[in-house]
Amino acid sequence: MPIKINVHQIRENKSGQVAGRFTLRPEELELTSPKGVWHPLTFDFTCTNAGDLYVLEGRLESSTSQQCSRCLAPVEVPLAASVLAQFSPYQHQESEDCCFFRGDELDITEVLRENAILALPVKPLCSPDCKGLCPQCGTDLNQGQCQCKPKAVDPRLAALAKLISK
Ligand SMILES: [Zn+2]
Numbered sequence: 001m002p003i004k005i006n007v008h009q010i011r012e013n014k015s016g017q018v019a020g021r022f023t024l025r026p027e028e029l030e031l032t033s034p035k036g037v038w039h040p041l042t043f044d045f046t047c048t049n050a051g052d053l054y055v056l057e058g059r060l061e062s063s064t065s066q067q068c069s070r071c072l073a074p075v076e077v078p079l080a081a082s083v084l085a086q087f088s089p090y091q092h093q094e095s096e097d098c099c100f101f102r103g104d105e106l107d108i109t110e111v112l113r114e115n116a117i118l119a120l121p122v123k124p125l126c127s128p129d130c131k132g133l134c135p136q137c138g139t140d141l142n143q144g145q146c147q148c149k150p151k152a153v154d155p156r157l158a159a160l161a162k163l164i165s166k
C-alpha cells in the first residue's frame, strides 16, 4: 500500500496547508537492513500548496537495531531525517527534485524510503571510543586486554612481509 497525502482540500487554495502524522511499519516502506532490524517510523509533515507545486516538509523518526561495526555488540541507533520534497501536477516540471503526480494524492512512499535509508549510519558504534575486537584472537577489548602482543609493525616491514607471504 503506497503512503499518500490527499491535497484535495487545498487544491484551489494557494498557500493552503495540510498537516498530519503517519505511523508506519518498516514493511510499508519496504525497508530491509542486512545486519539490522528496523523499528516503526513516524512522519510528521506539512504539505503546502505553493501555486504550481506542492511542498512537503516533515520529520521522519525511527530507530534500528544494528551491530557495532567494531565489536559487533548490538546497538540501538536512533534515526531522524528532515524531509523536503516537491510534487507537481504538471509533467513538464518533473525532475530529480520534483515528483509528478496525478489526481488528488501525493505518493510519498519513495521519498520516505529514500530518506530513511540515507539516515542509516554507515558504521554504527556502540560508543564513540569502542575499542573493538582484537584482530588476532577476537577478544572484545572493551571487556579487557587479551594476551596477544600488540603488533607494532613498521610499515616498511609490513610491505616486506606481504611480499614474502606471496
Ligand atoms: Zn563496539
Ligand SMILES: [Zn+2]
Pocket (backbone or CB within 6 Å): 134, 135, 136, 137, 138, 139, 146, 147, 148
Ligand atoms: Zn588478542
